[in-house]
Amino acid sequence: MNIDQLSKRLETVVSYIPKDSKIADIGSDHAYLPCYAIGKGIASSAIAGEVVKGPYLSAKQQVKEASLEDSVEVRMGNGLAILTPNEVDCITIAGMGGTLIASILEEGNEKLEGVKRLILQPNVSAKTIRCWLLENNWELISEEIVEEDGKIYEILVAERGNPISPYSEQGKEKELLLGPFLIKERNTAFIKKWKQELNQWNKILENMNKAEATTELVERKEQINRKVNIVEEVIGDENH
Numbered sequence: 001m002n003i004d005q006l007s008k009r010l011e012t013v014v015s016y017i018p019k020d021s022k023i024a025d026i027g028s029d030h031a032y033l034p035c036y037a038i039g040k041g042i043a044s045s046a047i048a049g050e051v052v053k054g055p056y057l058s059a060k061q062q063v064k065e066a067s068l069e070d071s072v073e074v075r076m077g078n079g080l081a082i083l084t085p086n087e088v089d090c091i092t093i094a095g096m097g098g099t100l101i102a103s104i105l106e107e108g109n110e111k112l113e114g115v116k117r118l119i120l121q122p123n124v125s126a127k128t129i130r131c132w133l134l135e136n137n138w139e140l141i142s143e144e145i146v147e148e149d150g151k152i153y154e155i156l157v158a159e160r161g162n163p164i165s166p167y168s169e170q171g172k173e174k175e176l177l178l179g180p181f182l183i184k185e186r187n188t189a190f191i192k193k194w195k196q197e198l199n200q201w202n203k204i205l206e207n208m209n210k211a212e213a214t215t216e217l218v219e220r221k222e223q224i225n226r227k228v229n230i231v232e233e234v235i236g237d238e239n240h
Contacts, residue, residue: 006036008148009121009155013094016119016142016157020044021090024083026104027051031059031074033092038071043090046072049082080108090117098125102132109136118158126154130176134163141166143181147189152196154179174230183234194231201228 006014010033017023017037024047025034034046048063050056056076063072075082080091091112093101101120105112112118118138120129133140139161145154156179166180175183182190201224208221 004036004039006032008146009153010036010094012144012146012153012155013092013119013121014040014042016117016155017042017090017092018117021117022088023047023090023092024049024080024088026079026082026091026093027096028059028074029055029095031062031072033094034072035062035066035068038068039066044071047082047088048072048074049079050074050076051078079104080111083108083111085111086114089115090119091115092119092121094119094121095123098122098128102128105132105136116159118156120156120158121153122156123153126156126179127177129156130179133158134167134176137161137163139163139165140180143179145179145182145185145187145189145193147192152189152193154182174234177227177230178234186235191235194235198228198231198235 014033014037019042021043022045023034023037023043025031026049028034028048028050031048034043034048037043038046048059050059053076056074059074063069063074066072093104096104101122105118118133122129130140132138133156137160138158140156140158140163141161142157143154145152147153167175168180171183178190178194205221205224205228208217208224211217
């Protein structure tokens, strides 16, 4: 792959890396992101972390081919375990589920010392990350939602600060689910994503209505209905 080019999703992630950052890309796969960030003069140094041997070896190969061994170090290990405190000031984690990203941050919390910015791109369940940030004194400072090859991705950017700052008291539940910045912008990708989610939830509810009612089922239905109501309220006038 040409490291002068990235997918739209990863390019959006990179656009939030502050100039001259020392970055760590966790779950780096082929190390495309760190190689690009170094090659473009955005980051001053980079660590690419991979837990699986195959991608780890691919990342090492990629760094070698790009002649970036002096600036990009590839490490094998689980999540933030590859880092020492104060080693980097910006962490990127892209292309995993939101629950997994939140658990990586939780398990490696002490490694976040010295880190000024987190740039996180969950494939699903961004809400889990927003909740984690809120509980751990990270302030969500920006969000973006992009569509690429028919898939929709959310990018969340956080810094240490006032975690409740982006949320309103009345709308907090809605903003945690949909994203406080994304709700305001309501771009095409946002509308499309939540229309798809609504369709899925309605199908699940249809199947649930055919099933025998148990306490768990009733609770689950209530949870889904709650989300349906929130989303319909936000995109209702666009839902034609």
